[in-house]
Amino acid sequence: MSELAFNRAILERTVRILSFIVVCLILLLILQAVSLVLSENRPQQVVYAQEDSIIKLVTKNYEVDQTILKNFTKWIAKEYLSFSPTSLPDQIDGIKEYLTAVPQKSILTAYQKNKSIIEDGTYFNFVVNSAEIKKEDNPFDVELSGVMTIIDRKGNYKDENKVFSFGILQVKPTESNPYGLKVLSITDKSVTVEKGVSK
Incomplete structure (x- = not known):
């Protein structure tokens, strides 16, 4: 070759x-x-805590389980509607990833407006009695019924029956928002108010 x-x-x-x-x-x-x-396109794994256990939920096309939607709304209500004279700003900061600008601004504006009364020693505690999903597609509408107890520094209190409507938007889960849920609005729909008795 x-x-x-x-x-x-x-x-x-x-x-x-x-x-x-x-x-x-x-x-x-x-x-x-x-x-x-x-x-x-793969649905992400949502992890949330319930009491002492950690529960994993694998979503399908980011569908929201009704139980998780209700529990999420109850948790937001607890942080948003129950607070001591000094705890509200920190509580809102702790859930800000789950709130849009409107509910953040609304509660903090109301807090500033009533700051003198609140800092005088007034506590607010909202206990949920029932949760109902009124609109089952995105954005969701979840209605919570319960009792708001207002306690002053002398220990006097009054109970008010309350109904709150939560507009919940489903978004893609992220590390900072594993639920993949955002609160669009919180509306007080209470019709009747029942006053409690002072201690």
């Missing part, structure tokens, strides 16, 4: 090897692209 033919054979072999490597790289890029698309 002449030197020219030998060099040509080596060149052809090198071209075949390089072609094979290029094809493999293209296939690898395609697989990575497909994997990325699938991971973006």
Whole structure:
């Protein structure tokens, strides 16, 4: 075999090897692209605590389980509607990832407006008696019924029957918002008010 033919054979072999490597790289890029698309569309795992246990919920297309939706709303209500003379700003800061601007501004504005009364030693405690999903598609409407107890520094109190409507928007879960839920609005729908008796 002449030197020219030998060099040509080596060149052809090198071209075949390089072609094979290029094809493999293209296939690898395609697989990575497909994997990325699938991971973006894959429902994320939602983890939440219930008493002493941690429960994992795997969502399907980010569908929201009704029990979780109700429990989420109850938790927000506890942080949003029950507070001591000094705890509200920190409580709102703790749930701000789950609130849109409107409910954040509303409660803090009301707090500033009544700050002197609240800081005088008034406590608010809302106990949920029932939760009902009034609108079952996104954005959801969850209605909580319960009793709001207002206690002054002397220990006098009054109980008020309250009904609150929570507008809940479902969003993609994130690390800072694993529920994938945001509160759009909180509306007091109470019709009747029952005053309690002082101690």
